[in-house]
Amino acid sequence: HVHYDYVGDFVHYLLKSVMSSPKINPLYPQSERIVEKSTHDFIVVGAGPTGSVIANRLTEIPNWSVLLLESGEEAHIISDVPFLCGAMEFTDYNWGYKSEPQQGFCRGCTGGRMELPSGNVLGGSSIINYMIYVRGNRVDYDRWAAKGNPGWSFDEVFPYFLKFEDAHISRSDEEYHHKGGFLTVSDVPYRTKAAKAYVKAAQEAGHAYTDYNGAQQLGVSYVQGTLRDGGRCSSEKAFLRPIRNRRNVKIQTGSRVEKILIDPQTKRAYGVKYSRRGRIHYAFARKEVIVTAGPLNSPQLLMLSGIGPQEHLQDLDIPVIQNLPVGITMYDHATYPGIVFRLNDSISFNDLATSLSNPSFYLEYMGGKGPITSLGGVEVMTYIRTNVSMDPEPSYPDMELFMIGGSINTDFGVIYRKIFNIPSEIYDKIWRPLEGQYVYSVLPMLVHPKSKGYIKLKSKNPYDAPKFFANYLSDPDNIDVKTFIAAIREVQKINANPAMQKYGSTLVDTPLPGCENEMFNTDRYWECCLRTLIGSLYHQVATCKMGPKSDPEAVVDPRLKVYGIKGLRVAGISVIPHPVTAHTVGPAYMIGEKAADIIKEDWKHEIRIMN
Numbered sequence: 001h002v003h004y005d006y007v008g009d010f011v012h013y014l015l016k017s018v019m020s021s022p023k024i025n026p027l028y029p030q031s032e033r034i035v036e037k038s039t040h041d042f043i044v045v046g047a048g049p050t051g052s053v054i055a056n057r058l059t060e061i062p063n064w065s066v067l068l069l070e071s072g073e074e075a076h077i078i079s080d081v082p083f084l085c086g087a088m089e090f091t092d093y094n095w096g097y098k099s100e101p102q103q104g105f106c107r108g109c110t111g112g113r114m115e116l117p118s119g120n121v122l123g124g125s126s127i128i129n130y131m132i133y134v135r136g137n138r139v140d141y142d143r144w145a146a147k148g149n150p151g152w153s154f155d156e157v158f159p160y161f162l163k164f165e166d167a168h169i170s171r172s173d174e175e176y177h178h179k180g181g182f183l184t185v186s187d188v189p190y191r192t193k194a195a196k197a198y199v200k201a202a203q204e205a206g207h208a209y210t211d212y213n214g215a216q217q218l219g220v221s222y223v224q225g226t227l228r229d230g231g232r233c234s235s236e237k238a239f240l241r242p243i244r245n246r247r248n249v250k251i252q253t254g255s256r257v258e259k260i261l262i263d264p265q266t267k268r269a270y271g272v273k274y275s276r277r278g279r280i281h282y283a284f285a286r287k288e289v290i291v292t293a294g295p296l297n298s299p300q301l302l303m304l305s306g307i308g309p310q311e312h313l314q315d316l317d318i319p320v321i322q323n324l325p326v327g328i329t330m331y332d333h334a335t336y337p338g339i340v341f342r343l344n345d346s347i348s349f350n351d352l353a354t355s356l357s358n359p360s361f362y363l364e365y366m367g368g369k370g371p372i373t374s375l376g377g378v379e380v381m382t383y384i385r386t387n388v389s390m391d392p393e394p395s396y397p398d399m400e401l402f403m404i405g406g407s408i409n410t411d412f413g414v415i416y417r418k419i420f421n422i423p424s425e426i427y428d429k430i431w432r433p434l435e436g437q438y439v440y441s442v443l444p445m446l447v448h449p450k451s452k453g454y455i456k457l458k459s460k461n462p463y464d465a466p467k468f469f470a471n472y473l474s475d476p477d478n479i480d481v482k483t484f485i486a487a488i489r490e491v492q493k494i495n496a497n498p499a500m501q502k503y504g505s506t507l508v509d510t511p512l513p514g515c516e517n518e519m520f521n522t523d524r525y526w527e528c529c530l531r532t533l534i535g536s537l538y539h540q541v542a543t544c545k546m547g548p549k550s551d552p553e554a555v556v557d558p559r560l561k562v563y564g565i566k567g568l569r570v571a572g573i574s575v576i577p578h579p580v581t582a583h584t585v586g587p588a589y590m591i592g593e594k595a596a597d598i599i600k601e602d603w604k605h606e607i608r609i610m611n
């Protein structure tokens, strides 16, 4: 046995080096002669899904010039391979944040901390994400509107979801999808037999087969992915590549914005200060600065620029321009990776190394097919409403269960063990004995957490990572834990059905280290597991919350303008007021589309004159 830690480190090193190597034929050639001071109509900070859409749509107006500044570089084509998505976290495409150690969760994680990856690359997190495409529930958006955000109800945002979508889904509610948009959403071409059996078992357990992006979200269906021809369809591929030769857009990588320039007298944002290749530059905006720097960096940038909680900024010696509750709210979607079932037949992924060393899989991938098109093993989604839910809306899920045709042992502890910061003591006990075996797992995602965390700056140095306090499982009534446990029971119920039992599927019952004192499969046992090994699914929202002026947590108004500051908007999942019943990339694209339309509307007098 070569110790997997060394193998893992070597694999990560190799991948990191390949991914960061200079491009021979870059799609976005970067001029070395960047002027130190330049002026544009709009400056967009961050080229993730939201920033990419905004840059695309604003430059539809030929007379408007847009500078898109992205801290990361253009991605390597290897990031297109869906099966490798988990590994992207170990490259320079990740900002590499971690949560602060806190009581009550992640007691067993290495250092008591969770990984909080976030994309630092042209395309943002859509280059390192798992490509799961979910739009969210009608109720999510109707509640945004009901909470004082006019324009954001489902009926008002749905056309934007349709606008960007190019759907290739075989069993779908057709009127809920659209063909011809920039972002390809499709079925995953490869499905394990375990996934097919699980879909059947879920139906046997009473879950209807649905299109979760269609009329009804509750039920079971195969995952839909942001995939084009079996490869990743990132925001770079979908929204930037088609416009990169427009004369009125400048897409500049390796450009890290350190500060938004704001006149303290007039409170107008007039540009940004950024560093590139070790030099400081300034860019000025005639019209607006739009911050789309992701859910973790957008609040950081605002606070570094003097917009944030007054006392916190004063403590760090940052001159306060506007006292606003930036970063005081951070909801996230949590999951638990330890519900694993052993199978007695070769129906799931059992060995990543063998899969990746099989040349025929690559040939299949060239044709947009085969196991390598799998979204890191994510295959089936089930939306459920547990008996813990007190929500008045009967069709509103409180849990998502996503089924994976493998588990943390499938890659021999090289990738997913590290993603969840699982120490050797736990891996060796639970997953090591399963190496090479056929298993599947189900990860519950708590879609509407009651617990909320917050973000603080560590210092006024833009290169110091902020501090992330996730506060998972901290709600006073313990509803989050109870909901998780109800979901774990539902997973067991699904597994007990004939379609899974045909393969002798049994829950792995080795007690989790740290929880041996609790009786296996009791509520107390599962609570202990959750508090030992919970992980993030990287959907932090509300860090620059959208809300009416009366909302004490609001940072931007419903037109995404930062309260009290002129010429400055924030867009992206950071503005989402409350967690959605979705993975967040879909909503990020929608927010980009809507933001672009809002901006066009606000400047329509000028567009009219130009026409």
Ligand SMILES: Cc1cc2nc3c(=O)[nH]c(=O)nc-3n(C[C@H](O)[C@H](O)[C@H](O)COP(=O)(O)OP(=O)(O)OC[C@H]3O[C@@H](n4cnc5c(N)ncnc54)[C@H](O)[C@@H]3O)c2cc1C
Residues within 6 Å of the ligand: 045, 046, 047, 048, 049, 050, 051, 069, 070, 071, 072, 089, 117, 118, 119, 120, 121, 122, 123, 124, 125, 126, 128, 129, 130, 131, 132, 133, 134, 255, 256, 257, 258, 292, 293, 294, 295, 297, 298, 301, 537, 538, 539, 571, 572, 573, 574, 582, 583, 584, 585, 586, 588
């Ligand atoms: C590992 C991972 C897996 C995920 N899996 C899924 C999934 O399967 N399905 C799903 O729906 N969602 C998933 N998500 C979430 C989803 O990808 C994000 O919600 C979405 O990308 C957010 O879009 P955004 O535009 O708001 O921000 P981001 O995608 O975070 O983009 C922000 C961009 O701004 C840049 N930036 C930040 N600070 C600066 C600065 N100071 N100067 C210049 N540029 C800056 C960043 O480098 C980045 O490119 C995942 C996220 C991660 C991290």
